[in-house]
Amino acid sequence: MVRKPTSKETARKPNMREAILAAAEELFATNGFNAVSVRDIAQAAGANPGSVTYHFKTKDGLLLEIYRRHCGPMNLRRSELLAAARRVRDLQDRLEAIVRAYIVPAFTSGSDLTGGGARFTRLRAVMSAEGNEVARRIIAQTFDDTSHAFIDAVHESLPHIPRTDIVWRSHFLLGALYYSLVTPDRVSRLSRGEADGNDAASAIEQLVQATVAAFQAPALDQAAPARRRAVASSKT
Amino acid sequence: MVRKPTSKETARKPNMREAILAAAEELFATNGFNAVSVRDIAQAAGANPGSVTYHFKTKDGLLLEIYRRHCGPMNLRRSELLAAARRVRDLQDRLEAIVRAYIVPAFTSGSDLTGGGARFTRLRAVMSAEGNEVARRIIAQTFDDTSHAFIDAVHESLPHIPRTDIVWRSHFLLGALYYSLVTPDRVSRLSRGEADGNDAASAIEQLVQATVAAFQAPALDQAAPARRRAVASSKT
DNA sequence: TGATCTTTTGTACGATAGTACAAATCACAT
DNA sequence: ATGTGATTTGTACTATCGTACAAAAGATCA
Numbered sequence: 208m209v210r211k212p213t214s215k216e217t218a219r220k221p222n223m224r225e226a227i228l229a230a231a232e233e234l235f236a237t238n239g240f241n242a243v244s245v246r247d248i249a250q251a252a253g254a255n256p257g258s259v260t261y262h263f264k265t266k267d268g269l270l271l272e273i274y275r276r277h278c279g280p281m282n283l284r285r286s287e288l289l290a291a292a293r294r295v296r297d298l299q300d301r302l303e304a305i306v307r308a309y310i311v312p313a314f315t316s317g318s319d320l321t322g323g324g325a326r327f328t329r330l331r332a333v334m335s336a337e338g339n340e341v342a343r344r345i346i347a348q349t350f351d352d353t354s355h356a357f358i359d360a361v362h363e364s365l366p367h368i369p370r371t372d373i374v375w376r377s378h379f380l381l382g383a384l385y386y387s388l389v390t391p392d393r394v395s396r397l398s399r400g401e402a403d404g405n406d407a408a409s410a411i412e413q414l415v416q417a418t419v420a421a422f423q424a425p426a427l428d429q430a431a432p433a434r435r436r437a438v439a440s441s442k443t
Numbered sequence: 444m445v446r447k448p449t450s451k452e453t454a455r456k457p458n459m460r461e462a463i464l465a466a467a468e469e470l471f472a473t474n475g476f477n478a479v480s481v482r483d484i485a486q487a488a489g490a491n492p493g494s495v496t497y498h499f500k501t502k503d504g505l506l507l508e509i510y511r512r513h514c515g516p517m518n519l520r521r522s523e524l525l526a527a528a529r530r531v532r533d534l535q536d537r538l539e540a541i542v543r544a545y546i547v548p549a550f551t552s553g554s555d556l557t558g559g560g561a562r563f564t565r566l567r568a569v570m571s572a573e574g575n576e577v578a579r580r581i582i583a584q585t586f587d588d589t590s591h592a593f594i595d596a597v598h599e600s601l602p603h604i605p606r607t608d609i610v611w612r613s614h615f616l617l618g619a620l621y622y623s624l625v626t627p628d629r630v631s632r633l634s635r636g637e638a639d640g641n642d643a644a645s646a647i648e649q650l651v652q653a654t655v656a657a658f659q660a661p662a663l664d665q666a667a668p669a670r671r672r673a674v675a676s677s678k679t
Numbered sequence: 680t681g682a683t684c685t686t687t688t689g690t691a692c693g694a695t696a697g698t699a700c701a702a703a704t705c706a707c708a709t
Numbered sequence: 710a711t712g713t714g715a716t717t718t719g720t721a722c723t724a725t726c727g728t729a730c731a732a733a734a735g736a737t738c739a
Contacts, residue, residue, distance in 0.1 A: 245697065482725085
């Protein structure tokens with residue numbers, strides 16, 4: 208309330224634009240896009256509703272800007288980690304490094320803008336569930352490259368697994384990742400307090416371990432077909 | 444338009460109440476709760492908005508009734524399949540049967556009411572992402588029993604894995620399951636048309652295969668700790 | 680047929696949504 | 710200090726939301 212703003216900041220508050228972005232990110236990530244009003248965001252940011260319109264024009268524009276802020280840094284970090292992972296000699300270690308390169312940036316900040324990539328990843332999870340049109344467009348054109356690079360890298364480590372299977376399994380990975388960020392309390396509840404769903408480090412290790420094993424599972428075509436439907440075919 | 448309604452059906456339409464339920468289920472599952480208005484639902488069902496209020500009192504009441512309709516049959520079916528799975532002799536086969544008992548009812552109809560449990564499962568996925576309060580209450584008190592039974596059964600098949608790890612991995616399973624139903628097109632897109640994300644049979648087989656392998660992964664504590672953070676620790 | 684109950688319709692009300700816009704306020708160069 | 714451009718505020722407009730409620734319509738049975 209007292210400090211003099213730098214010459215770059217012409218606003219009254221240190222940076223109202225950033226405050227609005229942070230508030231919107233938090234509210235969207237926890238309540239979804241439609242449940243949050245522009246007024247909610249303004250209030251959480253200590254701003255006036257009109258100020259949101261001034262900076263971002265529309266509510267969609269606000270969401271768009273949130274994506275613009277994070278997508279670049281996050282994918283850049285993923286690329287770096289993936290490149291490093293590809294250079295790992297040992298095949299088992301390499302696969303784990305690749306998986307880690309995909310997962311870690313989703314938890315730790317994809318950028319250092321607001322202090323947590325987990326929040327943005329959760330936002331993406333919620334937007335994808337809501338079928339948000341703005342998010343869908345951005346994701347398809349921004350994340351598909353990264354996803355393909357990831358899938359290719361995994362495929363190189365596991366040449367005997369059909370690409371189709373790897374796509375499915377990486378899809379499962381993303382779903383598990385999203386869900387862990389969306390409903391962490393469920394883990395704490397079901398484990399009766401023995402595990403903390405909100406602990407990012409645990410989530411990452413558990414996710415890496417489980418995912419590596421899933422990728423290494425035998426290919427579907429090669430799995431003994433006689434074994435399947437041993438049960439669970441009663442009357443569906 | 445011509446047939447005489449049975450004595451049980453006093454309504455003009457064969458069953459307007461069911462039509463509203465089906466429409467709401469579909470719309471909520473694809474667009475989320477908040478994005479769909481009562482008027483949207485009424486129009487999709489060919490009903491009057493006031494008719495929704497008459498049958499379900501409030502919008503929340505409508506959602507509540509959808510859950511009431513499906514939860515019972517779905518969990519019943521899961522229990523049956525789980526009981527059968529527990530009787531499987533071979534340990535590997537048993538684990539697969541257990542996993543299948545959890546997954547299959549989520550795709551095939553949990554009830555035969557409206558022709559697809561997948562739609563209801565997708566609805567649950569979306570509600571959990573939106574943090575819907577009504578859904579949260581119902582889920583915690585209706586699905587936790589089933590989840591615990593499932594976790595216990597898996598734990599019995601894999602006694603050397605800590606329960607905590609099993610909770611995490613079953614959490615990942617649910618996330619993968621949800622995401623497969625929420626964004627099936629992403630699978631088709633990333634596999635460049637080689638896989639069909641909307642094919643329930645494929646999704647089930649892929650999910651079973653990957654999940655069984657994930658459950659069978661070594662326990663986290665037992666995993667060689669030296670191997671971890673081989674990469675991906677640059678500066679986070 | 681007429682009485683009665685259930686269901687559907689039509690309309691309306693208050694609340695809140697997103698957004699536009701003019702006035703007020705600020706930081707800052709001159 | 711003063712003018713100027715950037716930002717914030719306050720307010721208002723229209724649309725749509727969930728819901729209530731009375732009237733209309735249909736079904737059921739004496």
